[in-house]
Amino acid sequence: MGSGRDLRRDVAEVELPLVLDGVAEAEAARRRLLNQLDEHLLPRLKELSSPAVVVIAGSTGAGKSTLYNSLLGEEVSQAGVLRPTTREPVFAYNPLDVDVLVHSPTTAMSRVVEHDGVPRGTALLDAPDLDSLLAENRSTAAQLLEAADLWLFVTTAARYGDALPWVALGQAMERGASVAMVLNRVPQHNLTTIRGDLLARLREHGMEGVPLFVIPDVGPHEGMLDRATVTPIARWLTMLAGPDRSRAVIVRTLKGSLAALPAWVTGIADAVQQQVEAAEVLRGTIEKALPDAEASARASVAAGVVAEGSVASRWAQLASAEKIDRLKVRHGLARSTKRRGRAREAALEPLLDEVRAAATRTLVAAGSSADDSLRAALTGPDAPPGGPAFAPEHGDPAREAAREKAAATQVHEWVSVAERAVEALRGIDEPGVTPQDSAENRRAEAAVKALGPSGLVALLLTSAAGVDDATRLVQALLGEPGAASAQTLASDLADRAAAMVAREPVDLRERLDIPALAPDAAVGLRLRLAELRRLS
Template sequence: MSAPSLVGEARGFSPLLREVREALDSLAFPLELPGSNEARESAAAARAQLTDYILPRLASLDAPLVAVVGGSTGAGKSTLVNALVGRPVSVTGAVRPTTRQPLLLHHPDDGAWFDDARVLPTLSRVRLAADDRADDRADDRADDTADAAAIGSPLPGAPAALHQAAGPDTLLLRPTSSLPPGLALLDAPDVDSIADENRRLAGQLLAAADLWIFVTTANRYADAVPWKLLAEAGRRDVLVAVVLDRVPAGVEEEIRGDLLTLLSAENLGHAPIFVVPEVTLGPSRMLPADAVEPITRWLQALAADADGRRDIARRTVSGAMRALAGRIDAIADAADQEQSAADALQAAMEGAYADALADVLAATEDGKLLRGEVLARWQDFVGTGEFMRSLETRIGRARDRVTAFFTGRPAPAATVAEAIGSGLQTVIVEQAARADETTRRRWRADPAGRVLLQDVPVWDADAVSAEVAREIREWQQDILLLVQAEGADKRFTARMLSFGVNGVAVALMVVVFASTGGLTGGEIGIAGASAVAGQKLLEAVFGDDAVRRLAATARKNLYQRVEALLRRDREPYRQCLRPLGLQTSAEALTVLASRLRTALPAEPTADEA
């Protein structure tokens, strides 16, 4: 795909690249898995390159090329930049790091390209004075003092305002007529700086480069850290030039041959190698002009060829997008691993609380809640003699005798309701505590879960118990309202009033919990009789069909309330996993990477490279 056609395709790329950026923005990788930290860094780097380079470059392929001068600590990057410009513009010295803020040098005619946020939009900008006043040495020295302060060297008399404005994420812009139009030099911090922020910034700048001038030395050209970045440059099809600095006499060919072998292994065998001999720097710490003359001519040739510049920009941005697709695939793999780990943690939590819900519901259906206090209060309420014998006759006579029984010996239904509520509360709280402990035990057994547990508050038994008690009271109130609504018909009003609304509601609660499962011995007979008593009482008021419907409604209401209680109880665990549910899925990332590859031109052949 030619440069003009890529320009034409830029609009077509934009929607896809926006999707890619949104997908990357959503990624959090909240778990602590072996590859999570690397995935976070990779996603951040992909976002930065998309914002700092790919989108701006696609929007303006005719903009000047940005050549980033990068390399290891002490390789002589700033010294090289000064030599290429022809005067001291970048601080050099033995104290590390020397380059704290990136300095972008460009021809004065190209200033408009860099004043806006086209290049590295995430960095703030400070524009420095131009260096075109070579005849006025006093002004030049004042400019150098101000510039040195801005890039981190606190020289005496430096303007404090400029020094404060140039923070670690500040791009310093300086016009210089010694550079040709169409090409800018960007002096970057060390790729292996002792300062974490400098290393991060160096990587960000290199990812935004159209071409990379890699500066190394005769005794450090095989260092591991810069070669990781060189390998990335090879994958991105970035134009790389290698400056082999401080080469002793007599070993140039030997070192050049070994370096070329290393470059070829990283798909960079076509990279030009420039050798700078070992020389003694004078007081100005400037290299002699003839030492960098081959590099100067090469850069001038690139700048003079407009078509060549566009071709370099085209190939670099296409390579960046191709590398981005590969990076997204790797990020998708990490997202898939994290999702699998999160699914396992969620399944452990969901399973524990599902078991708790099942156990609560089983306790409400097997008659166990009619044990002890509940059974005693119910028997006090309905009696065991006359009331039970009355149930042996037909419903009409049973209703008459029950009515007489309640009229003659009233017993408060509230005590039965309280006993039922207390028993139910105990069951729910115990199961909630068990679910919480089971979840914690399972999460502690997982490294990622162990870290997430730090954000889960300690289970508060008192708070849970109070919430459960409130929910039970509301359930019992719902039953009372249910009974009142069912008895609103004139046919049922008299019957219900004769039994008492509270008494009918309590009878419905007993029927909800009535069963002989789980009971033994004499309990079966007593509980069974109690259940029959409640059933007959309700049938005497409402009839068979209504009783079944009322009991089903009350059970469903109870189920929903218990489920809601346990759902709220497990919410702290769900919140820990929530970021994973909001981020782009691994499958969606893989699809985006595939679409990006499909939209790109074919990779260059070896001859084209």
């Protein structure tokens, strides 16, 4: 039981997040294995003395409920003629088995009745149609079949060749369940032919040992079948009903189910390992997509893309109207009155706004280009398994909003770096402290007087953005320390463009950095597999 519970826990924890070939089938197998563990194996291992559950199953209109009622000799299960009908499963057991009956998920989803017509040691379960038009019915039927110790599969002479019976029987054989078959409504004139054909089909599917019961077509009728018609099936159920014989059915199916588990668990473990390996390839693909995008982002900043367009136009306007680039400099010091300096500072404010906006656009473009590179690598001709479904969606509003917010934050910090650079040139270590007195500090103070603090920040940032005339003015006003500060700001902006590239795959990496895709994700299942093989 302990191993069974451990297996159930590990299977329940399996996640298959990447869209790979076969993942839908693997997930369906995982859910079916959970159903098998919950509905049959764990309850049955807990109590072997509980009645053997015989599920009467089949396709729509096969006459399951009529057969069920006929075996009990009483209308217990509604035999509806209107389709589709949401039907409640009926679980009938002999009153003498009440002390050993184990309540399970099967009894929880069924109407449970005591009935003397049920052979002691067995329980008869009437399940909904396997091919019901209602998904609820199909799901319930599948769950009940997983709980069965024995399947009594009902089909008709008109439908035994359909795919459904053979798919269902194949699933039963896959998990080692005991099976019997009822061929209902067989015309008398070709009963022998149809019976022979069905027996041949059973042999072809490796089911030559499956008991087969044939019910002749009795024509239009209401209510139950004649008792003599179902006597062979009733006699067979009674034969199974003795304590030893019903236990043998239980143990045979239980052994079959346990024997089928290793292959089942192997398939799921392999699917998990496939996810792990695909995740590693995706990580590598993401990493390979970034260097070119980062180099391109840095190159754009170095080429002065921020200075193009609105920034260059604004600078040209200031040079023409305000003659910013013609500030008087004598003996290395800017010459200006405070009033004129305040006027220039106000005139430079729009330039600072233009530089902020242009820098923000540049950083957004760097992130967007990286996003395009990632998507191309994950969806292109050489895309790795799972890449197309994993790739970021083009034009995702949430990603675009996050990118713009990140760019605005980076530019705000960049401007703050420029403000601190101006304070450093002035020799101000802390706000409110008197500037230090050196030649470099005096030059910076004179520049602040001529342009204002924010105006000098705008000048440094414009130079860092790539406006050559602004760079020459910085050199004239501040000398080499100023030129070095502008160059540092240019490098800082390039670093921030690279940071915008680096942030693009962060959410993709987070989606891969989960336990389900960790290198040891399949270890737990492999351990359970080894335990199962020791038991088998």
